Amino acid sequence: KAGVTQTPRYLIKTRGQQVTLSCSPISGHRSVSWYQQTPGQGLQFLFEYFSETQRNKGNFPGRFSGRQFSNSRSEMNVSTLELGDSALYLCASSLRPGQVGNTNEQFFGPGTRLTVL
């Protein structure tokens, strides 16, 4: 079974631009979560999507948004980029509990490394 995939792997943008990152979960997984990793703040939760609905949201400004499609693929968008948005963006997928045998164990993709100049 293929793992979580993220595209693109690397991205360079300039301040003020916007960016869209994509995540394809493991087949059969319906929950997708996004995280930002920076040297100063560590790994921080951005948001989670399940059944095309945002279920949880971290403490990030409204410039960070996302969506999920009917096939569970997810995208996140960052508008009006700032230098501080330079980070590794990680996506994770999970089955979500609620069905017998399911856990909420998360599996991560390789990440998208965003550099804002």
Add this chain to the structure above:
Amino acid sequence: GIQVEQSPPDLILQEGANSTLRCNFSDSVNNLQWFHQNPWGQLINLFYIPSGTKQNGRLSATTVATERYSLLYISSSQTTDSGVYFCAVGLGGIYNQGGKLIFGQGTELSVKP
């Protein structure tokens, strides 16, 4: 919100040595995972262990949920074990924070040949 603390922050070992990494958390959780972050940034799943003990080769983990801590043991360490180890905890079920992990700051392990 829930706090996750990992210790030690840094650890240097000679190849073949054993080590114990600790993760303390401040509230009841229903998900606890250990990860190893490789040099390219990907988080590799080591254990899903909200409670109990598990072993996988040279690695084992124990979570004592009632006392709010988890331990990751690495035996006979190898240079390939180097990297950052993260503990992450999660709360709730399907409609309550189920997809949110809170990470510790990590333990950076360096294994010398």
